[in-house]
Amino acid sequence: MTKTTSTTKLPEGHPIRVYFQENDLIHSLLEELSNTIPEEDFQKYTNVFNQLSTIEKRFARKENQLFPFLEKKNWVGPSQGMWSFHDNLRDQFRLIRYYLRNQNFEKVTINTPFLVDGIYRLMHVEETVLFPNALDLLTEEDWIKMRAGEEEIGWMLTQNPAPFPQEEYIHPSEYFTQRELPFSLENTSHYDEGYMTVEQVNLLFRTMPLDLTYVDENDRVIFYNRGEERVFPRSAGIIGREVKFCHPPKSVGTVLRILEEFRKGTKNESSFWINYKERLIYIRYFAVRDADKNYKGVIEMSQDITDIKKIEGEKRLLDWE
Incomplete structure (x- = not known):
């Protein structure tokens, strides 16, 4: 396939046509990067390199949109071979970015x-x-469904491509067309994206290494998850309880202020970290709002980050042996 054929026969906004539009940008960036000497014009090289790095959006669209559709047609080669190619290029980007931070111009070159x-x-x-x-x-x-999902990932282009199909385009937030899926939808509910049974939802919350508590718009606790290792003790008695009675007196004022600011819409998040039983605990509060920005309550999330704080460098290999 030549570039001319691909861009003239496909309608505006078609995913493949957009890939070829990105090609033009990529070619110009590669040429500019190749002709820029980092030691002589460090800022220009860095700017071009950063713009080229947005090719990650292209990789993500292929891996999360194009490849899954091809798998449904029993062509799994791209998911295996090309994804590995993407990862090799990601490693190369990371390596050059590291050398740029250290201004090791020889290694960058x-x-x-x-x-x-x-x-x-x-x-x-x-x-x-x-x-x-x-x-x-x-x-x-397939292409219409694919394009709807691509909206959530984005493109390398400075301006979003034309809608596809133009006469009946629907934003993904409003896209609820029933899809052909390789699993049963019996007893499932549709969430923002995907389907789960009540059992699967419970397993998800139980497995997450976080303490989650949901306080509704009336300041009453309506949910908490039961993980195997909880940060703070919880029991079924708190369900339906006013949140102000679920905290020690010395912290109630802070909690109520958070709720007030969330309800007014002046704040959306608040974070704290404390030492508890010789562990570092990260506590975050998030305002919950519906699509119309109406206040629907608060999510409290607590996580033991003691071991996370000790992480340095990278770990890319499995060490189970």
């Missing part, structure tokens, strides 16, 4: 051609294999 060549090779595979086969395999309905 050495590694830039590897990044540039890798992106060129990736785009060649996209244009000659991935996109042509995707156009053959996927239906118009």
Whole structure:
């Protein structure tokens, strides 16, 4: 497939047409990056490099939108091979970013051609294999559904692409078309994105390494999760209780002020961290609002971050052995 064919035969806003629009930007950025000497014009190199880094949005759209649709057509190659290619390029971006922070211009210069060549090779595979086969395999309905999901990820372009299809485009927040899914929807409920049974929801909350408590707009506790390792003790007796009676007297004033500011809409989040039983506990409050910004209560989230604070560097390998 040539670029000319792809851009002239596909309608405005079609996911593949958008990929090719991004190609033009990527080609210009790669050329500019290759022709910029970081030691002589550090700011320009950094600016171009940062703009090129937004290619992550392109990777994310392919991995989370295009690849799943191809898997449904039994073509799993992109999910395996091309995703690994993406990760290799991500490593290259991280490496150059590290050298830029340390102003190691020699290493930046050495590694830039590897990044540039890798992106060129990736785009060649996209244009000659991935996109042509995707156009053959996927239906118009597939592309419409895909485009709706892409809105949540975004694009490299300075302006969002045209809607697709233009005459009946629906924003993903209003998109509730029944989808063909490889699992049963019996006894499930639809959430922001996805379907779960009551059992699965309970398992999710029970497995999360967080204490969650939901106080409704009437300042009454309506929910808390029962994880295996709780930060603070909870019992069923707090359900229906006014939240001001669920805190020690010395902290009630702070809690009530948070609720007041959340209700007025002046604040949306408040955070604290305390030492509790020789552990560092991170406590956060979030205002809950519906689509019309009406106040619907507060989520209190508590997490033991003692071990998290000790994390340094990176861990990319499984160490179960």
